[in-house]
Amino acid sequence: MGRLLSRGLLGRRRRILAAVLAALAMACAAIGLRPDTSSVTVLTAARDLPGGVLTAADAVPVALRPGTAPDGVLRPGTPVAGRMLAGPMRRGEPFTDVRLLGPDLLAAHRPGTVATPVRVSDPDSARLLSPGDAVNVLASPADWDGSEPARSIAEGVTVLALPADESGRGALIVLAATPEQAAELASAQSGGRLSITMAALRR
Template identity: 50%
Template sequence: MNVRLSRLRRPLAALFAAAAAGLALLALRPAPPPSVRVLAAARDLPAGRTLTPSDLRPVNLPPGSVPSGALRSRAAGRVLAGPMRRGEPLTDARVVGAALLRGYGSGTVATPVRMADADATRLLHPGDHIDVLTTQAPSDPLEATQQQGPARIVVSSVPVVAVPPPDEDGPQEEGALIVLATDRAQAAALAGAGAPLSLTITTL
């Protein structure tokens, strides 16, 4: 029995020494750097997309690299105000909501406007500044099919904050919807500018 213990003593001592060395290395290993988990785009995403869980993935960022307003949860179902690149962190300014108007000053409101030229509207991006014009109908109904009245600027150099995509499941209307950052007087002028199909745009 003593002979057997004598033979095992050296391998056991070596095993215990190796385990002690491993624990010492673990103790000396530096702790992982601090990080903050936020949501980022899982792929390139277009403006106006209604976010789904598969569009986003969690990423860990150093605290100093986390953008202001970064979203950490509950983003599914929200609508993107602008396009996003894969891996880009999602912030409150990227989705349709009150944060869209951040930086525009007090008294600014989000004003939806339906533009007559859907093809031209597709060229717009959030941040573009535009003029909105309306064409007055001729006073003589007989001339309505021959010519249009003079164009009139309704609002000038207003920024685009969102370009929602067409609603394929909703009513099919002519033109396309955009959202502008305006003051209340401009919003009232746009609301009273006449039929939506009389509106055109000029990109600045």
């Protein structure tokens, strides 16, 4: 009779243990299926943006899953109105520090690099560019007839931004230049016209 009692107690304990383990398994499964409600809110483009000066209506807050936001992303409350967008953005694309003209845009370049706006005579060639491209800048007289070659005044300079420009006078681009190159570019475009060719990126 003692053996039967022991077996009964052992069986009961096993049933209780099995029930506890089953409850734990169900709880773990429920936790695993529960949607992750945590998120990080960032500023994104409210519409397709061509570049140029931003307004407050150009940025909207959007919640992203943790780990999906890019480095340097701008959070709600960051002022963007009046700042210059470095290049075109698609609707829903997050704003980051390097997408806006300012000190952060030059952070990846050598100390002393300056953002230099120049106007090139051929807007069609400028439309082929994107921020990060490297270009060579050529200068020629305003009345250039092609009888003499244009002179190179800056080689392998990086395009920082392509601001929207409706002046109809060529195309405006912003380059990462040395102070010496910036002075040469300013002098050349004051009395002539500038053109560009694509350059291989320096490694």
